[in-house]
Structures are given as C-alpha cells and as structure tokens.
Amino acid sequence: MKQLELKHPLAVRWLHWINFPMLALMIWSGLLIYWANDVYQVEISGHEVFRFFPQPFYDALGISSHLARGLSLHFFFMWFFTVNGVLYVAYTLVSGEWRSLVPVAGSFRRAGLVMLHDLHLRKAPPPQGKYNDAQRIAYSGVIVMGFGSVVTGLAIYKPLQAAWLTALLGGYECARIEHFILMIGYVLFFLVHIAQVIRAGWSNFRSMIAGYEVIDAVPASPAPGKTGEGEATR
Amino acid sequence: MAARSRRSFLVAASAAVAGGLGLWWLLDPRRQGIFDRMLGLNEKIGGGLFRRQARAAEFSRSLAKIPRVNGTEGMSEDFDVDRWRLQVTGLAAGRQLPQFATDLAYHTEVSDETAAKFPATPAAGLLLTLDDIKALPRVEMITELKCVEGWSTIVHWGGARVSDFVAKYSPATELGSLPPYVSLVTPDRGYYVGWDTPSILHPQTLLCYEMNGEPLPLEHGGPLRLVTTAKYGIKQIKRIGRMAFTDQRPADYWAERGYDWYSGL
Numbered sequence: 001m002k003q004l005e006l007k008h009p010l011a012v013r014w015l016h017w018i019n020f021p022m023l024a025l026m027i028w029s030g031l032l033i034y035w036a037n038d039v040y041q042v043e044i045s046g047h048e049v050f051r052f053f054p055q056p057f058y059d060a061l062g063i064s065s066h067l068a069r070g071l072s073l074h075f076f077f078m079w080f081f082t083v084n085g086v087l088y089v090a091y092t093l094v095s096g097e098w099r100s101l102v103p104v105a106g107s108f109r110r111a112g113l114v115m116l117h118d119l120h121l122r123k124a125p126p127p128q129g130k131y132n133d134a135q136r137i138a139y140s141g142v143i144v145m146g147f148g149s150v151v152t153g154l155a156i157y158k159p160l161q162a163a164w165l166t167a168l169l170g171g172y173e174c175a176r177i178e179h180f181i182l183m184i185g186y187v188l189f190f191l192v193h194i195a196q197v198i199r200a201g202w203s204n205f206r207s208m209i210a211g212y213e214v215i216d217a218v219p220a221s222p223a224p225g226k227t228g229e230g231e232a233t234r
Numbered sequence: 235m236a237a238r239s240r241r242s243f244l245v246a247a248s249a250a251v252a253g254g255l256g257l258w259w260l261l262d263p264r265r266q267g268i269f270d271r272m273l274g275l276n277e278k279i280g281g282g283l284f285r286r287q288a289r290a291a292e293f294s295r296s297l298a299k300i301p302r303v304n305g306t307e308g309m310s311e312d313f314d315v316d317r318w319r320l321q322v323t324g325l326a327a328g329r330q331l332p333q334f335a336t337d338l339a340y341h342t343e344v345s346d347e348t349a350a351k352f353p354a355t356p357a358a359g360l361l362l363t364l365d366d367i368k369a370l371p372r373v374e375m376i377t378e379l380k381c382v383e384g385w386s387t388i389v390h391w392g393g394a395r396v397s398d399f400v401a402k403y404s405p406a407t408e409l410g411s412l413p414p415y416v417s418l419v420t421p422d423r424g425y426y427v428g429w430d431t432p433s434i435l436h437p438q439t440l441l442c443y444e445m446n447g448e449p450l451p452l453e454h455g456g457p458l459r460l461v462t463t464a465k466y467g468i469k470q471i472k473r474i475g476r477m478a479f480t481d482q483r484p485a486d487y488w489a490e491r492g493y494d495w496y497s498g499l
Contacts, residue, residue: 004238017249021257037384067383068492072269073261075276075494159380160290160438160463160499161283167291172378172386210242 005215007130007207009095015088016208022081025073026149027183032070040180078153085146100130102140107133118199142189145182152179266492277496284432284498290463293376298390298446301379303453307487308425309473318421318457320367323359324413324479325404335361338476351485352423352476359478360403364457367441370394370402375438375463380499382466382488391461392444397435417484418460421475427460428484429469433498438463441474466497 008016034040035053042050092098103111114134116122126132131139155166155175169175197205207213260268321338336358373395378386400412416434419426433439439462443450450456455472462470468488478484489495 017246018253021253025257033384037381039385068488069266071382071494072266072273072492076269076272079272158280158499159378160436161280161285161288163288163290171291172380176384206239206243209246210239212238 002214002216004212006211007213008211009091009097010211011091011095012088012097013208013211015084015091018084019081019088022077022084023186025077026081027186029070029073029077030179030183032066033074034180036065036067036070040177075157078150082150085143085150089143101136103133103136107136111137118196138189138192142186145185145189149179149182152176152182273494273496277494277498280496280498281430281432286432286436290377290438290499293378293388295376295390297388298376299387300446301387301389301454302381302385304381304383304467305425308420308422308471309453310420310422310424313421313452313473315452315457318364318475320362320364320458320474321359321476322362322403322478323476324416325360325400331360331403333360333362333366334358348423352419352426364443367394367399367443367458370398370441373398373440374444375440375461377438377461377463379461379470380463380466382468382493382497389461390446391440391442392447393440393442393458393461395437396439396441396460397437399441400435413479413481415480415482415484417476417478417480418471418474419476419478420471420473423475425471425487426485427469427471428486428489428495429465430496430498431479433462433464434460436462436464464499466499468493469497 035058038051038053040052041048092101110126110133113122113126114132117124117126118134151165152169152175154162155169156172156179159166159172159175166172166175169178203213259265323338338359338361371394372392374390374392376388376390379389380386404412412431412435414431416429416431417426418429439460442455442459442461443457445451445454450459452473455470455474458474459472460470460474469486483495486495
C-alpha cells in the first residue's frame, strides 16, 4: 500500500528555489568583480600550479571589463540573497524543521557510511530518515557557508565601518580570500547536490516541487490522500 | 496524487517562467537605473550608519610598499608643479585671510565640454600653496590603499587631515553645518571626484604630500593628493587642483562610467 507524505513544507520549497537564482546571480556578479583583478592562484613553493581563469577562458567567452556592472549587481542581489537565507533559517527554527536538518550524535561517522554506499564500496544502505547523515551535514554546512559569505562580504564591503569584523577575519585580504573560497564551496556543493538528486530519482525530485513523496505505508497509517501535515514525520 | 502533483508542477513551471522572464527583464542593460537606485539606497544606509569613530586597520612601517600607478586621467604632461596652487571654494570663512583671492583661474586650456562642467574661474576663495598645507598638523598613517578592482597595497602616507584643514580655514564653521558635498578636480579638469562631507572629514582622510617617507612623486599625485580609508582608490584623487564645498552633488569621473558614486568603505 502506498501513501503520500509531506516531505518539504511550502516555505522550504519556495525559499530553496528562490535561493537558486539568487546564489547563481551572486556568484556570477562576484566573478565579474573578481575578473577585474584575477590574481588568485594555487602556489606550491612559489610555483604557480593552478590558476582559476587562464587567458584562453577570457578569450573564448569574450569577457572584458564588466566591473561596474558586477558591483552594481552584487550590491543589489545581496539583499535578496541575505533576506531569503534569513527567512529560511527563521522558518526552520520556528517550524522545528531544524531537528531533521542538523547533524546529531554519530552523524559524522554515519556520513562516512553514506559516502561508502554512494560510491558502491559498501552494500548495506545507511539509515535514511528524512535526511541521511551526509545530507544533514551538507544542508547544515551550506547554511553556515551562507552565513560566512554574508559576514566575509560585509568585512570586504565596509572594511572601515566594520573594521572590527575585518580584523576578526584576519584582515581585508584574508576576508576576500575567504569570500572567494566560500564561492568555490557553493560550486562544489552544487555539483554534488545535482549528482545526488539525479541519483535519488524522480520521486525525490518531485517532493521538492510538490512537497509530497510516495512512500510505502506502514499498516497503522491513515488512508492515502488523508495525510495531513501533522502526520508528516516518520 | 497525480492531480496534486500536476497542480504543483504547473505552479512551479509558472513561477519558473515568471521568475526567468522577470530576471531577463531586470538584467537588460536598459534597466541599469534600478540597480543604480539600489546603490543610492545602499548609500543612504551606509551614510546613516557612518561612524566617525571607526578606524581602518593600520600596519607596521616595514609592510609599506609603492602602490601601482593605475590611471593617468587628469595627469596632463604639461603640468607645471611650480605654478601649482590649491583652489578652495565654499568655506564660509576666508575673506579675511591673506590667501583669499578673487581670481582662482589656472589659465589652462581645456575643451568646451570640460569648461562647461567646471568653469575656468570659480567663485572667489582661497589660493593655497603646499606650504600652507604643510603648516597644518602633520599626520602619518600606514594603511591599505584599496582599489575597486580588488587589489590593495599597504602604503605609508603623510599629510594633513582634511578635518584639520577645515578647522583652520573655516574656524567659525561647525562641522555639521558645512555643505553636504565636496568636489575635487585636477588642475586640467580631466579627473574629478565627488565626496560626501562626513567621509572627507574622517580622521583617516588626508591631504597627502608624502609617500613612504618621500615627497609624493608626480605619478602618484604630487604635489597634493587625497588618501583615505573611507573610500576606494577611484575617490582618492591625485594632483588636486580645486576643492569646492558645495550643496550640489558633484560630478564624479567614475560614477559617470557606472561606478557607485558613494563607494564608501
């Protein structure tokens, strides 16, 4: 017997899907700013081993100077990105959703099992729940990253007026690097997230649109279609 | 189930299309005015929260370097440093000072377009020499010069605080009763910046005539430039020729090219 179960509340779905273009625009406009002076590279004992955007990249995309545009976009969408993030955190706190999102005792050990399973190195599936332990860590971690982006961003945006914050983050240059590394973190998160959503299949994806997921009913559960929000936890 | 799912996907698809169209409309270059209005709003917030007591980090002398020369606008070749004077208008006091003059003209050749923006002979005011600036309390600061492009360089600056300058040349004026803006222009009128008065009166804003212990070199804005921790390098005009305290929001070279007029850090 199958039944419907509310997995993602309406607020979470909206905030999630609004965040997607906001974050994308923040990354894009941030890169327009970064490209005005693209000095970050990975060095090992003074030798450049990796540069983020080599010259052929610019030639291929025809990117020239869009610094002013990048700045005006970044300082526009920052408000929407931040407010959306604050609303998401506030909602998860008020609704109690946070309980299924934060890592719990043993999460880091079991997240290792999730990875082994996903890499086909371990047969037995790890405990899933609403989110498995790797998801708990990833979804909480990305919120911490969002907070980090706002804080490091503020330290770069107002290094005089928020000088104490800039100093706390190791200074202006450090805060810029931290802000940049967090951006790379989002890109990596995005790649893994997309791969996992594809792997998890249609029903999981649909739950992020429609909110409901079809599950195998346990005998004591109410009839299909009558599941209200109150019975949504398992 | 199917109906509920269909409805949700319909809502999602509509929202995605509406959102996509909305962003497509918004990101059209013709809508740049919306983003500029947000910069104006950010300026109101930044100006409202501005604290004169805030101080940007200062560094040890050993970390100071020579900054990159990043822009030659307003730095005409034919500049005669010996004839240089600082023109100052808009300060209430001054008439009784020996430096008060009625003809502030530099007699430099400029295009009609430039002349229309900045008249050759501004209203009467002060005509100051570098010695007048050097007579003010000398202040040193070792701070990061922050470029809007993203790089920054620690530089050891020496000069006089703009706030000390105002206190000396407009002693009767309460700082709060000064005009809200300051316009600074190079002698050839080729580069010009607009400032809000609270930022220019910040203690880390200097009329600078020394860099790393030497007289300020010409290519870095000698004989006199502005340096600050309160704004990006685009606002730290080199080779100041004219300084006007004004009620009009002044023209700004890079603001006319899409950059934030306020650029407040």
